[in-house]
Amino acid sequence: MTEGGVSQPLVSGKALVKRFGDFEAVRGIDIEVNQGEAFGFLGPNGAGKSSTMRMIACVSPRSDGDLRVLGMDPDIDGPRIRARIGVCPQQDNLDTELTVRENLQVYGRFFGLSRAQVREKAVELMEFAQLSDRANAEVESLSGGMKRRLTIARSLVNDPELLLLDEPTTGLDPQARHLLWDRLFRLKQRGVTLIITTHYMDEAEQLCDRLVVMDGGRIVAEGSPSALISRYSSREVLELRFAPGEQAGHEAKVEGLAERVEVLPDRLLLYTANGEAALEQVTARGVRPVSSLVRRSTLEDVFLRLTGRTLVD
Amino acid sequence: MRVLPPGLYAGQANKVIERSALVTRRHWVIVLSGLLEPVFYLLAIQVGFGVLVGTVIGPAGEPIPYEQFVAPALLGAAAMNGAIFETTYPIYFKLRFNKLYDAMLATPLGPYDVAIGEIGWATVRGSFYSLGFVAVMAAMGVLPSTWALLMVPVAALIAFAFASVGMALATYIQSPTQFDYISLVAIPLFLFSTTFYPLSVYPAELQWAVQLSPLYHGIELLRQCAHGVFDWAMFGHVAVLVGLAAVGVIATSRRIGAMLLR
Ligand SMILES: Nc1ncnc2c1ncn2[C@@H]1O[C@H](COP(=O)(O)OP(=O)(O)OP(=O)(O)O)[C@@H](O)[C@H]1O
Ligand SMILES: [Mg+2]
Numbered sequence: 281m282t283e284g285g286v287s288q289p290l291v292s293g294k295a296l297v298k299r300f301g302d303f304e305a306v307r308g309i310d311i312e313v314n315q316g317e318a319f320g321f322l323g324p325n326g327a328g329k330s331s332t333m334r335m336i337a338c339v340s341p342r343s344d345g346d347l348r349v350l351g352m353d354p355d356i357d358g359p360r361i362r363a364r365i366g367v368c369p370q371q372d373n374l375d376t377e378l379t380v381r382e383n384l385q386v387y388g389r390f391f392g393l394s395r396a397q398v399r400e401k402a403v404e405l406m407e408f409a410q411l412s413d414r415a416n417a418e419v420e421s422l423s424g425g426m427k428r429r430l431t432i433a434r435s436l437v438n439d440p441e442l443l444l445l446d447e448p449t450t451g452l453d454p455q456a457r458h459l460l461w462d463r464l465f466r467l468k469q470r471g472v473t474l475i476i477t478t479h480y481m482d483e484a485e486q487l488c489d490r491l492v493v494m495d496g497g498r499i500v501a502e503g504s505p506s507a508l509i510s511r512y513s514s515r516e517v518l519e520l521r522f523a524p525g526e527q528a529g530h531e532a533k534v535e536g537l538a539e540r541v542e543v544l545p546d547r548l549l550l551y552t553a554n555g556e557a558a559l560e561q562v563t564a565r566g567v568r569p570v571s572s573l574v575r576r577s578t579l580e581d582v583f584l585r586l587t588g589r590t591l592v593d
Numbered sequence: 594m595r596v597l598p599p600g601l602y603a604g605q606a607n608k609v610i611e612r613s614a615l616v617t618r619r620h621w622v623i624v625l626s627g628l629l630e631p632v633f634y635l636l637a638i639q640v641g642f643g644v645l646v647g648t649v650i651g652p653a654g655e656p657i658p659y660e661q662f663v664a665p666a667l668l669g670a671a672a673m674n675g676a677i678f679e680t681t682y683p684i685y686f687k688l689r690f691n692k693l694y695d696a697m698l699a700t701p702l703g704p705y706d707v708a709i710g711e712i713g714w715a716t717v718r719g720s721f722y723s724l725g726f727v728a729v730m731a732a733m734g735v736l737p738s739t740w741a742l743l744m745v746p747v748a749a750l751i752a753f754a755f756a757s758v759g760m761a762l763a764t765y766i767q768s769p770t771q772f773d774y775i776s777l778v779a780i781p782l783f784l785f786s787t788t789f790y791p792l793s794v795y796p797a798e799l800q801w802a803v804q805l806s807p808l809y810h811g812i813e814l815l816r817q818c819a820h821g822v823f824d825w826a827m828f829g830h831v832a833v834l835v836g837l838a839a840v841g842v843i844a845t846s847r848r849i850g851a852m853l854l855r
Binding site for chain 2: 300337339340341355356358359360363367369371374376377378382386387389391392438
């Protein structure tokens with residue numbers, strides 16, 4: 281992907297638009313993903329993350345703007361691009377008429393792999409998805425998380441250079457999530473470029489070198505997780521928990537004690553450089569929360585600030 | 594095959610057929626039982642109609658036994674019905690519920706690979722039945738000539754043509770009750786495509802209507818092959834079926850593209 285010594289972005293979108301009828305799901309976004317990078321899309325439901333992912337995956341033509349994937353135009357070279365990328369869609373679409381093993385083998389055949397290659401690949405990927413003991417099981421008999429793992433494994437069948445994962449870990453238990461992070465990290469070390477959407481901030485912080493926050497079809501922020509935190513949040517956060525409904529009454533009392541205050545259904549969040557100091561002042565003003573907590577700022581706080589929504593609901 | 598749009602066809606339709614073959618391997622009993630259908634058909638005509646009707650004027654203008662007249666037509670009708678059956682409900686299900694084609698289109702496969710692969714599989718399966726049908730005809734002694742073996746590729750063409758139209762229609766179906774509309778067309782085609790009596794039976798003013806039926810052209814071809822009677826009119830019949838197949842494949846691919854690549 282180098283031309284004249286300058287490394288080209290693996291994916292580049294300019295003023296990218298997706299319309300469904302009159303509705304604009306993606307409203308002119310610019311993105312660039314570089315070789316070997318792990319790039320994340322964050323955003324509330326309906327932000328346009330999946331619509332963007334589908335355009336990059338060459339299964340949804342762009343309505344406007346420009347898009348290049350692996351240096352090619354999806355409108356012209358769709359099959360050639362798809363041959364070199366792996367896609368894990370938001371919703372599993374496994375072949376319910378086939379077994380676990382057959383799902384991997386048949387999918388590999390679609391990429392032009394030989395029978396011997398897909399046989400070998402299926403064994404390796406079932407190992408990866410920890411489904412070796414279910415090799416001959418019907419897909420319908422798998423649990424939700426197992427299906428998810430199989431879908432992710434299937435996306436690797438062609439040894440993709442670029443892997444698109446739309447909410448890969450939704451429905452996975454904590455152990456499976458950590459395992460997947462580990463596997464994704466190793467893929468990244470091998471030079472595979474990752475594009476991930478997620479609703480889990482810890483996942484984004486762990487995996488992504490760089491991410492964008494989308495809201496209402498637009499990109500509202502962009503940067504590395506730490507840069508976003510320092511730009512959009514304070515160093516520390518003081519959480520004051522109250523009985524449900526009482527938190528709003530205390531809002532006025534804590535005024536001026538923090539750079540910014542967020543009111544959640546059961547909590548007040550005070551954004552400040554020094555959480556302990558703020559807590560002392562809060563107590564001095566006679567505010568008595570049910571419990572309190574001082575913590576580091578996370579992407580979650582950035583998200584809350586930018587989109588006005590919490591993620592875990 | 595570079596006549597097809599490059600972005601929409603990856604030349605991998607055979608992989609779609611391979612998948613179907615894998616799925617079908619598990620239902621081989623059902624597949625074999627499908628071979629019984631022609632046996633029933635042929636027994637029914639041999640026992641009943643043959644005795645009652647006697648002879649009919651055949652494609653060469655000579656009287657032929659009724660069984661020999663009707664057997665090729667039943668082969669054609671079975672090819673049509675089988676193709677429609679294979680491509681309507683199963684395709685509707687895979688398209689709307691299974692999301693199978695969504696998964697396929699995320700690979701290098703394009704809508705034309707999906708369409709040609711699925712229609713191709715229906716044709717392969719139909720040809721297998723046709724082969725059985727012809728074998729049964731031979732065993733029962735109603736095979737008029739060795740030319741009759743040509744009926745197998747002709748039946749495959751009939752299957753391809755109707756499978757492609759069936760699949761195109763399946764993409765429009767929104768709920769299972771709408772399958773009745775397809776039967777509403779298939780049944781008159783079955784009955785009035787010179788299946789049971791020759792075109793000359795119809796009043797002259799109605800004969801053109803019969804000739805509109807694609808199955809009529811298929812049945813004429815089959816009869817001519819069965820009796821080894823060849824003429825230029827056959828090119829016309831083939832053209833009708835090839836045309837129908839092309840329209841069906843293009844319509845199917847466009848619909849799949851429009852529905853899934855949004
Ligand atoms: N095929 C479609 N037809 C019409 N509207 C659509 C279609 N797909 C998506 N949309 C709309 O586009 C908007 C963005 O949807 P998208 O799936 O991209 O959101 P998302 O960011 O992935 O959300 P989520 O977090 O819920 O997955 C939504 O308002 C959705 O209703
Ligand atoms: Mg989504």
